[in-house]
Amino acid sequence: MSTQLLIERLEKWGWHHTANQIHGLLEDASKDNVPYSEFLDTILLNEIEKRESLALEKRIQKARLPYQKTIHDFDFSFQPSISEKRVSCRFIENGENVLLLGPPGVGKTHLSIAFTMEAIIKGYSAAFMRTDDFITECKKAEKAGLLNRVIKRWSRPHILVIDELGYFPFDELSANVLFQVISKRYDQRGALIITSNKSFVEWGKIFRDEVLATAILDRLLHHATTFNVKGNSYRLREKQKAGVTPV
Template sequence: MTTKRRGMTEEAADAAIDQACRMLRMPTIRNSFTDYADRARREQMSYRGFLAELLLAECDDRARRRSERRIKAAKFPREKSLRAFDFDANPNIDPAVIHTLAKCEWVQKGQPLCLIGDSGTGKSHLLIALGTEAAMAGYRVKYTLATQLANELVEAADEMTLAKTIARYGRVDLLCIDELGYMQLDRRGAELLFQVLTEREEKASVAIASNESFGGWTKTFTDPRLCAAVADRLTFGGTILETGTGSYRLAQATKQRTT
């Protein structure tokens, strides 16, 4: 049974709205309904229009907070965006390709992405920026260094929690692995890393950034067969971007000094 409330003062109405928003967990409406009500009065907005504006504001703010939580959960080491990437400082990178990747269709299809180039050519920036775009699009993302992941897997195996750890990584839609090739992985860590990649095959996407070409991955994966298998997993049906050899950071700094 609904109780009708007539003759409510504005103060009482404000208090009732505040209480109802707390109960319904609508913080955006609670914090801004007076501003929307004043604007609705000035613009002679209909009741339906006023209600739609309030609900859309709540929905937009919830979507923003969800994106922020997904970005935080990804544990990126720093904030990087595509807007901040200076394509002029690295002419090897085609902006059209990056903007296509930013639509995240490759994540939806579970395809891999490989960013390969020398140190300082913008690989990590793009990896984090594209991972951020995926998180904003609603995908669960996790960032890690290759050596960090390998060490975590070895430790999990020693503690008899490997299956649980692999399952945890398997639940994310996009796994971003940075600095593959910077350090040699021991055989056990390399094999466990390959196991994670195998578990993700045709299920979810993986994006890696490596300072070594595929031919140089034998320094990281000392077993040639394992090296070939990892390369196959990370390249089949995916996108390979070569960021080149020129220093992105140096070119960006030089451009800033001359402008």
């Protein structure tokens, strides 16, 4: 069989990466007198690794994370209130929610992204949204008659991250949509990661409805781990280092 025919057959079955590499693979196998089984294993591993890499890139892209951070990037010495041992993908695997509470600048968003990145690497799908974007999307969807579609879309990923809950007040529409999304994810055991600068007792003000806030918290907290992130602000520390803010 000619190499060109082999390339055509590989491309026909979607093995484009192996097709592009086949000349080098054949040359190395011939030079090193590689056994057929080992050569086949090399080809298979080569294609699998490439497909897994592309799938990971696709999951990261679809998640729309504002930036990429891992647990190893987090300065636990600066925030001793958080134990590195507790920051694990185990919560996501068990379908539990993760609630990160604390004042601005203490690393809540970083931790939410770290949780999400760890889960994405393990093959889970994710979607990241800031609260103001969530509220805006609800208004746009209502005008376009697509509310049910966006509720389904936000209910689908293994992980949904809602960042900065508490900075932006919900209107009746967005509060009810959030309740529907949380309810659907609760039924499906889909994990939610929420960061907030407000304690749970203040959530009634966020949603402008104490009853709705209670219903939301009831579903969120049933299967959840809460992290109370305390300590100083990272952003303030960086400003102090730069001499912008006096120590």
